[in-house]
Amino acid sequence: MKALKYVFATIIVLCIVFVAGAFALIDYALSTSDRNRTLSYEYMERTYPETRPWMDSLNAIHALRDTFVVLSTGNRQHAIFVANPKAHGRTALLVHGYECDAAQMIHIAHLYERVLGYNVLIPDLYGHGMSDGDVAQMGWKDRLDIEDWLRRAPSVFHTPADSMRLVLHGISMGAATTMCVSGDPTPSYVRCFIEDCGYTSVWDEYSQEMKKRFGLPEFPMLHITSALVKARYGWSFKEASPLNQVAKCRKPMLFIHGSNDKFVPTAMVRPLYEAKPGKKALWIAPGSEHAVSYKDHKAEYTRRVADFLRYNL
Structure with a gap:
């Protein structure tokens, strides 16, 4: 039971980290400059x-x-x-x-x-x-x-x-x-x-930029970010x-x-x-x-x- 709690806690922490990272990626990728x-x-x-x-x-x-x-x-x-x-x-x-x-x-x-x-x-x-x-x-x-x-x-x-x-x-x-x-x-x-x-x-462009700039794979960050963009702005990266x-x-x-x-x-x-x-x-x-x-x-x-x-x- 204790091990199961640790697993759930780890999953929750990872979800929080990934969602926070996805919001940061949205800000980085879509926010326009002065x-x-x-x-x-x-x-x-x-x-x-x-x-x-x-x-x-x-x-x-x-x-x-x-x-x-x-x-x-x-x-x-x-x-x-x-x-x-x-x-x-x-x-x-x-x-x-x-x-x-x-x-x-x-x-x-x-x-x-x-x-x-x-x-x-x-x-x-x-x-x-x-x-x-x-x-x-x-x-x-x-x-x-x-x-x-x-x-x-x-x-x-x-x-x-x-x-x-x-x-x-x-x-x-x-x-x-x-x-x-x-x-x-x-x-x-x-x-x-x-x-x-x-x-x-947009998916292809962000995928190669994530690998080149941050050394990150598509999954799961790009999937989460695209879903958040869809919910927030009405379009997705693959669309x-x-x-x-x-x-x-x-x-x-x-x-x-x-x-x-x-x-x-x-x-x-x-x-x-x-x-x-x-x-x-x-x-x-x-x-x-x-x-x-x-x-x-x-x-x-x-x-x-x-x-x-x-x-x-």
Whole structure:
């Protein structure tokens, strides 16, 4: 009987430890950092100096604008946008990564607006930038907000829906969001998708990060954490699967990944690419680490995007 009490006591202690660890993991993985758009712009201008004169010219004519909307999910979200008078309906909706904001997609906005002549719309995802929320949704519930932005794009740019041609382009968690959107029904003017270094699923991403950073296996911590996220936020790590969504995508997609990506391992792009039916293209950026393929290969990145859009937008 005494031994049985020790067993029960040990089980109770372990349960407490695992649940406490799971809550700590949720806080570590999903809580977003302080938000400072000024610092984001300053960082981007240092890293991508070509954006500074472009942004100065936009600000001089009040072309770089902000908008706040309450989406169908009930979230109040912020976005920045630029209407290019020569776009003729060509539009890029850009999706930023984890712990980033709309300002940190300015380099890709420069590519689209300045180089390719597109309208550009960049939302702050839930829990990021100037939008509502205090946790990351890792692309899964974010897809619902982005789908709302897609429906609003014609009104944002005062363009009839039948005159719009739109590409959805995301990086990192924004790429995961893009792929999650791709498996759902989208308006006919959404012509194609570009994902840059997105993960196969939230489960896969957290599993490899737990092993790499903490030396921990999936079981039981990831299972408990996922269950708590499901109870608390309404989604689970395995449910949040860009891989499953890509398998349902019927519109063209360009996959981009750095060959030296350790954060979202380069190997993840292979099953994503293979799962995608229909028209698709893949570029592995030589030597690039996570989310810097454009920085490392600006001319080639621009050419790959422009060529893909030429045939699919």
